[in-house]
Amino acid sequence: MRHAKRCSWLLVVLLFALVVSVAYAQDVPVIGAQNCAEPGNLTMWVWDENWARVIGSAIDVWSEKYCPGATVDLQVQPWQQYWDLLKTNVAGGNMPDVFNVSQDRFFFYASNDALLDLQTYFDEAGVDTSVWGSGMIDPYRWGDNGDLYAAPVNWDTxxxxxxxxxxxxxxxxxxxxxxxxxxxxxxxxxxxxxxxxxxxxxxxxxxxxxxxxxxxxxxxxxxxxxxxxxxxxxxxxxxxxxxxxxxxxxxxxxxxxxxxxxxxxxxxxxxxxxxxxxxxxxxxxxxxxxxxxxxxxxxxxxxxxxxxxxxxxxxVHSVGYVASANTPNPDLAANLIVYLSSDEGQRFFAEAGGVAPANPAVQQIWVDSFGDTEVNIQAFIDATEDSQGVTVFxxxxxxxxxxxxxxxxxxxxxxxxxxxxxxxxxxxxxxxxx
Amino acid sequence: MRKVSLPDLPEVSRNIMTIALNWLGRTPLTRRRALWGLALVAPNVLGLLFFFGIPVLNAFITSFQEWNAIKPPVPIGFANFERLANDSAFWQALTNTLKLLIFAVPVGVASALFVALLLNQQLRGRGIFRTIYFLPVVTSTVAAAMVWTWIFQPRYGLAGNLLSPLGLRDLNWLTRPDLVLIPIGIVMVWQRIGFDMVLFLAGLQNIPRQLYEAAIIDGANRWQRFRFVTLPMLSPTTFFIVLLSVINAFQVFDQVYVMTARTTRGGVGGSAVTLTYFMYDRGFLKSEFGYASAIAMVLFLIILGMTILQLRLQRRWVYYESEGGV
The missing domain is CATH 3.40.190.10 (Periplasmic binding protein-like II)
Structure with missing residues (x-):
């Protein structure tokens, strides 16, 4: 009896040690993904074919790992028509649940109360928004409290x-x-x-x-x-x-x-x-x-x-993920956005190359994605140091x-x-x- | 059959109106025929009603509202129209449109007639030439306008190279406010020639040969035959083409949109803005859909007015053979 008790103690200690070592072995993510509360259906718009492919692979993992049963209808609307189509869909009450915006066009949708305030969702999910450079997110703040209405996808310098x-x-x-x-x-x-x-x-x-x-x-x-x-x-x-x-x-x-x-x-x-x-x-x-x-x-x-x-x-400019203020699934939309901005979701962008991911955890993967090149890629990263966000809106x-x-x-x-x-x-x- | 007097409308619409009016008559035969006719045009009419009529009605209602497409519309009476009358940008767009019209309609109709006359001859490879002239009509305006943008590029463009003997190689056709309408007008004409040419060819082939034979016997030379046989006999076709060209000129949009897209959309200081482009700009770029709808209504009234005016004027110069000569 006594022996058994000692054994169980030992087991507890061992288990604890195992958990701790696992936690330390795997770096704590800069932005972690979360399980969704309830699966549902979302529509999402992007304007770039390549992005659609990258985001599509990320969404597949999301719906498998974090939100089984959720479906996302991901649509590519080419840049030339993107904003006109978005406006006609807004007018017709058919706004996509999640979509990409640029910093200069954010203002129109935000000032017309068409966007979901993501700040509370970021807070709940424990997202430290300060990991994103201010030039990337400041243009996406709105309202008296300066709440964040978008998650940055990338940066360009x-x-x-x-x-x-x-x-x-x-x-x-x-x-x-x-x-x-x-x-x-x-x-x-x-x-x-x-x-x-x-x-x-x-x-x-x-x-x-x-x-x-x-x-x-x-x-x-x-x-x-x-x-x-x-x-x-x-x-x-x-x-x-x-x-x-x-x-x-x-x-x-x-x-x-x-x-x-x-x-x-x-x-x-x-x-x-x-x-x-x-x-x-x-x-x-x-x-x-x-x-x-x-x-x-x-x-x-x-x-x-x-x-x-x-x-x-x-x-500097960052494209943002935003959600519609009228989406029937705000929790789900926010959950998807958090996933797409997480280390795990952003890895898809970093590995695809070409687009510099907003999440600093995967920056190096982006640099490495260009392979063995003599080009001074560091210059782009250095240029983020003293940068200016987009002011035309x-x-x-x-x-x-x-x-x-x-x-x-x-x-x-x-x-x-x-x-x-x-x-x-x-x-x-x-x-x-x- | 009851005789109904009608204004001088072109043949097709006159027939439709005759059918419609006789339908109200008592004769069972005409009524049955009318029903048949209506049944046959029904798919088109219904399509027009649903995909054209309803949006037009919506635009009419919206023109009395303030609406940015997101917030609910607010009725504001005639405010949009009052604002329009005092908007210098509107007058500029109207002036630009009229300039394009004054250039594109006469030049376009004359060139189409010229090409049609040429291709009406017994010419080797006539079919090939007709196809070539018709190609611009079936080419996407956007693609064509892009190619024309390159043609009008200074230094490297074809236009500059052709004009370089005159010292005009480096003209900034697409940015200079005083020049930008010229390339746009040229593309409008170029794209319309083929369509008008086909109509003219059909018209030319309907002219009875014996008229020319009679004219030759009377000693008429080539020019006189053209002036006193071809032109009058062709006048219904010409009238129809002018009518369509004027409407077309009022609706020019794609050329402006594409050819100024890479420099300043709508031209520097709005120098290339046409009425339809102005409507697009206010609606889709500035999100003033009420105002844009008001522009659409005014554009509709202008085109309607021009069409009625032309229908009236046609009595003076259009000759319909079936009605007997003047």
Whole structure:
């Protein structure tokens, strides 16, 4: 009897030791997945085929391991129609339960009470939201308490992609981490070769990849100030940054919008891929394309530092998972979102490569996913350090932002005039929003 | 049979109206025929009613509301229409649309007639040419407009290369507010020629040969035969084509959407915005669906007005053979 008792004690101690060692052997996850309370059916929209594949595999595991019996109807609505379709579905009362939003479009849905407040669900699930960089989630806060309405899927930062062959041909050394605007301007001038139709750089494109990075490095938020009350384009440092770029354009070191065929970052990047540009500013989402399609030697480097502030600041953007305020299954929708943001759910993104996962636990997997490459991928991660979230939050402003680029870098309108026109429009919109 | 007098509508609609009116008459024979006719057009009419009529009715109601598609609509009476009258962007869109119309309708109809006359000759490989001219009609506007975007790209584009002897290689066709409507108008015309050409060809083949023979005997030369036989005999077709082209010009959207998508949507300062694009912009980009519906109603009234005006004017220049000559 006594012997048996001792044995059972021993057993308890052993079991405890086993549990503890297992817990320590497996790292505590940064964000853990949870079992769902009750399975059900959800519809989910994404705009990217590749993402759909990755998210689809994650959802399969979720519905097997954490929520048996749950089904998700995952639909890809191509980017070109995504927002129009979403709006028509909202109008028809057919909003998807879970869907992707970008930081600039979040505002419309949040301000119309169309989104589910995820803060309580994050709190209940013990998600430490501070693991996400502030630039990734601040644009997704809403309401008086600054509740979080979205979980970030990924992050993108902007760096300079440069064509090593053009540098070699011009006999210039490759840029380093410490270079500043002057160094950049000198390189752009030296790399331009009008006879061979080669331009030094194109870095002014609309929004995330373009001119706002240069404004951000002067220390002010580009286009719209904090609190969404004031247009910042007419402030001195904005004008300085734009004039710096305009000078490069006027000197013929940068091609016009029309010559590249468009004002978007894609147009500039394709021009770079065609070997006509020595340097282009582009986001981390372009890495896979560059690795696959570039027919020349290339590398990436952080954006040059502003000589006055000494800062290099990238615009960061995170796509978010949000849920509809009217979903019949809010618990389930939130549970799925927590899973997709967890270490386990984000691993699918990290391993697929291409998209940098928002969850820092799986960052290294993303870097490793590019395999044996000489490319300085660390530059993208370094660029998250001092980064600026997206400040434009409506597609109408998106148009104004493009119009500014076309006015200055195609039609020869002065920076002051173009910035004033843009601000007049933006300030009217801002007061209408308030 | 009871004789009913009708306004001068084109043949098809006149027949439909005759049937409808006679249906109200007492003769069992006509009634039965009318029923048959109605049964045969029913699938189309019902389709129109459900997929067109109901949305149109909805748009009509929405035009008197303020609605952003998320929050419930608020009735605001005529406020949308009042705002429209004072909206400079609306007048700009209307002006742009009229400019495109003034360019695309005459140029389009004239080119279609020219091509139809050419391809009405005994020409080797005529079928191939007819197919080639018709191809733009069946090409997706979006794909075609994208190709045209490349054509109008400065420096590397085809247009720039063709115009470079004139020193016009580096024109920013698609961003300059004073130029942007030209490429859009050209694409409109290019895409419509094939369709109008087929209608003209049908019209040309309906002209009785003996009229030309008589004209030749009377000593009419080529130009006189064209001027005094072909043109008048073709006038019902021409009328129909002009009617459709005007409506088409009022509805131009895809070309604007695609050709300005990569630079500034709708052109710098709204220089390429047409009425339908303006409607899309206010509805889908700015989420002002009430206002967008009001624009739709005004557009409807404009097109209706233009059509009625043309129906009236046709008496002066359209010649229907069955009614006897002037």
């Amino acid at each position: 902007i760096v300079i992609f440069y064509n090593k062959d053009i540098f070699d041909a011009a006999g210039i050394s490759y840029p380093s981490e410490k270079w500043d605007w002057y160094g950049f301007a000198a390189a752009a001038a030296a790399l331009t070769n009008a006879e061979q139709d080669i331009y030094g750089a194109a870095v002014y494109s609309e929004y995330q990849s373009g001119y706002p990075n240069w404004i951000a490095s002067t220390g002010i938020p580009p286009i719209v100030g904090p609190g969404r009350t004031q247009c910042t384009l007419t402030e001195t440092s904005s004008l300085d940054a734009l004039n710096f770029l305009k000078d490069l354009y006027d000197n013929g070191y940068m091609p016009s919008v029309s010559i590249m065929g468009g004002a978007s970052a894609d147009d500039a990047f394709n021009f770079w891929l065609a070997g006509k540009l020595a340097m282009v500013s582009a986001g981390s989402w372009k890495l896979p394309t560059a690795l696959e399609e570039a027919t020349f030697n290339w590398d990436v480097v952080r954006l040059p530092r502003n000589p006055e502030t000494g800062r290099t600041r990238s615009i 409506d597609e109408i402003w998106d148009k104004i932002n493009t119009e500014l680029v076309v006015n200055v870098f195609d039609l020869g309108v002065s920076v002051e005039q173009a910035a004033q026109d843009a601000c007049d429009f933006i300030n009217t919109q801002l007061s209408a929003v308030r």
